[in-house]
Every structure is written in structure tokens, then in C-alpha cells.
Amino acid sequence: MQALGSELERLRIARNIKSIAELARRAKMSDNRLGEIIRAYKDPRGFTVPNDDTLERLATALDVPVSRFHAILGRFPDVPLPDYYSPDTKALAAAYDVLPDYGKKLVRDAVKSVQETVASIDGQAASQ
Numbered sequence: 001m002q003a004l005g006s007e008l009e010r011l012r013i014a015r016n017i018k019s020i021a022e023l024a025r026r027a028k029m030s031d032n033r034l035g036e037i038i039r040a041y042k043d044p045r046g047f048t049v050p051n052d053d054t055l056e057r058l059a060t061a062l063d064v065p066v067s068r069f070h071a072i073l074g075r076f077p078d079v080p081l082p083d084y085y086s087p088d089t090k091a092l093a094a095a096y097d098v099l100p101d102y103g104k105k106l107v108r109d110a111v112k113s114v115q116e117t118v119a120s121i122d123g124q125a126a127s128q
Contacts, residue, residue: 004037008037015062066097
């Protein structure tokens with residue numbers, strides 16, 4: 001839960017955005033709401049999951065693919081954050097980001113299925 005708040009802070013500083021208020025303005029949201037999101041991840045008692053629209057606006061303001069935030073929130077189970085400096089990864093993330101919700105679910109399910117298959121094959125190879 002703390003990962004999203006930490007990542008928002010890290011990206012804000014890396015992008016030379018001086019304050020939460022400035023990031024909120026760029027993301028077209030109130031600084032109170034952004035502060036709540038960051039604090040909720042620092043203190044899980046106030047945990048609330050931001051909706052997709054909010055994540056999209058934050059991603060746009062911070063110039064990162066929204067899939068990065070989805071990954072942090074666990075919406076890509078067992079998939080590590082990719083290297084966003086790779087042109088291939090940027091192209092894949094951009095293609096994923098424009099999919100409708102049902103398309104994103106299909107991709108996540110396919111990735112999970114492939115991971116399970118690879119783990120099964122690796123397990124069989126290790127036992128031989």
C-alpha cells in the first residue's frame with residue numbers, strides 16, 4: 001500500500017515538481033484529494049484505491065504510463081515493474097494503456113496463464 005504514495009513522491013521530485021499542490025494542479029485534481037491518496041498509502045488505516053480516471057490524470061501529469069500505477073497496485077499480479085527506458089517496453093505499455101477494461105483483463109489473465117505454464121515447465125525440468 002505504501003508503494004503508490006512513495007512512487008508518487010519519487011516521481012514528483014524526479015520531475016522537479018515543487019509541491020503536492022503543483023502536481024495536483026497538473027493532474028487537474030484538488031491538492032486535498034492528492035494528499036489523501038499519498039497519506040492513505042503511508043498510513044493504511046485511511047486506505048482508499050484511486051479510481052482509473054485519477055490514476056490516468058496522475059500518470060499524464062508525471063509523464064509515465066498508467067500501467068506503472070496499476071502494477072504498483074497489484075493489478076498485474078506477480079509481474080515486476082518493467083524498465084520504462086526500453087523502447088519496446090514503452091511501446092507495449094502505451095498499447096496496453098489504450099485498451100478497454102475488458103482488453104486489459106484479457107492481457108492480465110494471459111500473462112498469469114503464461115507465468116503458471118512457465119513455472120510448471122520449470123518445476124518439471126528441475127525435478128528431472
